[in-house]
Each structure stands twice: as structure tokens, then as C-alpha cells.
Amino acid sequence: xxxxxxxxxxxxxxxxxxxxxxxxxxxxxxxxxxxxxxxxxxxxxxxxxxxxxxxxxxxxxxxxxxxxxxxxxxxxxxxxxxxxxxxxxxxxxxxxxxxxxxxxxxx
Numbered sequence: 001x002x003x004x005x006x007x008x009x010x011x012x013x014x015x016x017x018x019x020x021x022x023x024x025x026x027x028x029x030x031x032x033x034x035x036x037x038x039x040x041x042x043x044x045x046x047x048x049x050x051x052x053x054x055x056x057x058x059x060x061x062x063x064x065x066x067x068x069x070x071x072x073x074x075x076x077x078x079x080x081x082x083x084x085x086x087x088x089x090x091x092x093x094x095x096x097x098x099x100x101x102x103x104x105x106x107x
Contacts, residue, residue, distance in 0.1 A: 017091045025084035032077040039070055 043066045044059050 012090070012094050014091060014094060017087055017094075021084050021087035021091065025080060025087065028080050029077065029084065032073065032080060036070075036073055036077065039073065040066065041070075042066075 042063065044062050
């Protein structure tokens with residue numbers, strides 16, 4: 001590491017940080033949005049038809065599992081959005097620090 005504070009901290013590649021937030025993380029969010037938009041809310045509709053208790057229990061289990069998986073997808077999207085925002089905040093922090101100190105901890 002070279003520059004001010006060499007050996008006392010670390011540097012951040014500002015362009016890579018910005019690219020990760022604006023491209024990679026945004027692409028992940030878009031992919032999750034698409035998956036969630038296509039997610040079947042009721043994958044196996046309940047029908048009033050003759051059947052066994054086991055068949056009904058199976059349908060209820062599938063619907064319950066679908067709900068849990070949907071919840072996990074939604075939480076994953078939320079965590080991805082928060083991670084992207086954290087990267088943007090870190091980028092802004094390093095920009096401010098560089099401007100205030102005249103040092104260059106971000107390259």
C-alpha cells in the first residue's frame with residue numbers, strides 16, 4: 001500500500017465499489033424482483049373435490065412451504081437492497097474523507 005497512512009489502514013477501490021453497488025447489486029435486485037413477480041402465490045389451488053385427508057394435508061403443506069419460501073425470497077431481496085445501500089454509503093464516506101483530509105484512502 002502506498003500513500004498517506006500506508007501500513008496504518010486500507011484503501012478502497014472507489015470505482016470497483018461504485019460498480020459493485022450500481023451494477024452487480026442492482027442486477028441481483030432486478031433478478032429477485034423478476035422472480036418475486038413471477039412467484040405463484042397459490043401454487044396448488046385448493047379445490048372442493050372428493051379426496052383423502054392425506055391429499056388435503058399434502059396440499060396444505062405445499063402451500064405452507066410456498067409461503068415460507070416466498071418470505072425468504074422477500075427477505076433476501078431486502079438484505080440485498082440494504083447491502084447495496086451500505087456500499088453506496090461507504091463510497092460516499094470515503095469520498096468525504098478524501099475531500100476533508102486531502103488524503104487518498106480510496107483510489
